[in-house]
């Protein structure tokens with residue numbers, strides 16, 4: 311499987327280098343598209359990537375997904391999306407779903423439990439789903455915050471709940487939390503049933519996501535405690551490895567949970 315990578319930053323860079331170094335049996339790196347052009351990776355133009363790949367990993371951000379995702383799928387290549395938060399835009403999701411013949415795959419990214427949520431929701435609609443994200447307070451400062459609010463986050467000595475509400479509203483306010491909330495909403499089959507919360511903890515050494523769901527199939531609680539990436543502390547170190555695990559399953563299926 312010839313895999314190309316769009317966006318070779320903290321996630322895509324790890325993925326591209328692992329592919330280049332033979333870290334995924336059955337897969338090779340076809341090229342990388344990134345205006346930042348990492349010197350140690352084979353940077354190519356988008357049209358070149360499309361003509362030399364079987365699958366493309368998008369790890370470049372929401373705008374790049376909207377621009378390049380439909381082209382990748384229309385060219386008959388599979389697309390593995392990391393910027394899942396972009397799919398809070400129903401129109402973009404529909405565009406990607408109908409852009410094929412390529413197949414759309416979503417990375418599980420920073421969280422898990424999505425398979426069971428999907429199974430439970432398939433049996434009968436879930437009544438209530440929550441996702442509560444706790445991060446190091448200083449990493450939650452947003453451009454829309456006033457100087458006083460930002461300073462309070464940097465200096466708080468106790469955990470502060472910044473926002474709790476409909477998942478769409480919370481992801482709009484905290485785009486870095488959008489990926490996990492969108493993954494939960496897509497697995498649950500509904501945005502309306504999902505409540506999200508963002509908590510700033512001055513002492514957090516891990517980024518945690520507590521996901522709960524209740525419905526006729528049962529009640530579920532998943533607690534994820536991810537170590538932040540040492541390079542990009544706002545992201546979790548495991549995320550590129552979720553992408554590599556998906557690539558391994560697509561390249562040479564062995565033990566695969568679906």
Ligand SMILES: NC(=O)c1ccc[n+]([C@@H]2O[C@H](COP(=O)([O-])OP(=O)(O)OC[C@H]3O[C@@H](n4cnc5c(N)ncnc54)[C@H](O)[C@@H]3O)[C@@H](O)[C@H]2O)c1
Pocket residue numbers: 316317318319320321322343344345346347369370371372373374392393394395417418419420421485486489490542545546549
């Ligand atoms: N699914 C999840 O659980 C999850 C978890 C963490 C991050 N993410 C998402 O993954 C994406 C990548 O995150 P990151 O931490 O690696 O970001 P990053 O900023 O470290 O890297 C992004 C890279 O994409 C490049 N880029 C930007 N626009 C581009 C374009 N149009 N074409 C090609 N390359 C372009 C940038 O130059 C940069 O090198 C983000 O959207 C982020 O929100 C998803």
